[in-house]
Amino acid sequence: MKIVRAALASALFLGLLLAVYLVHTRYLRVDVVFYDALQDVVLAALVAAGALFGLRSFRVFNPFEKCQLVLIWLLVGYALAISVPTLIDRSLSFYILEKLAQRGGGIQLASFEDVFTREYVKEHRLVDVRLTEQQASGTIVIDGDCVRLTPRGEVLAGFSRFFRRHFLPRQRLLMQAYSDELTDPFRDGQPPPSDYGC
Incomplete structure (x- = not known):
């Protein structure tokens, strides 16, 4: 009962x-x-x-x-x-499926980088969506034209990097080859000086 x-x-x-x-x-x-x-x-x-x-x-x-x-x-x-x-x-995975369906079921493999950088970011307004989410989470503030980490954002970024380095798979299948590249995507060190820092 x-x-x-x-x-x-x-x-x-x-x-x-x-x-x-x-x-x-x-x-x-x-x-x-x-x-x-x-x-x-x-x-x-x-x-x-x-x-x-x-x-x-x-x-x-x-x-x-x-x-x-x-x-x-x-x-x-x-x-x-x-x-x-x-x-x-x-989900980028769902986007891939939707994009393949939109294009009649197939896209050339060599074109996927362009699809992501030119279409996905624009169609899903990724920058706007993610910045809105991060502001709502209290991890960033937008100060004029500059996006800055908050103390909470610094803690979460540090945790994410620690987890990625120590707890993500070291032998992950990426396009028919196993790699540990995603455990430290910034392993090449600091990016070169750019004009987008603030």
């Missing part, structure tokens, strides 16, 4: 999450896809928790079990927020 009620309560949460997400993405403003999807998860979980704690049909659960269900919903919602809208929004 409890398992059926838990399944019904969880179905209610998932239905609410889908409804909240669709209303949010179609009719409201979205600043950062991932953060806004997380807000949708929390809102759906709160409404479903209200039903779980308030309706007679769910009195079969004790308070601890109800809290466990809400926690499970939050974790499932978090996984969905990352795995569906955020992944599709940010």
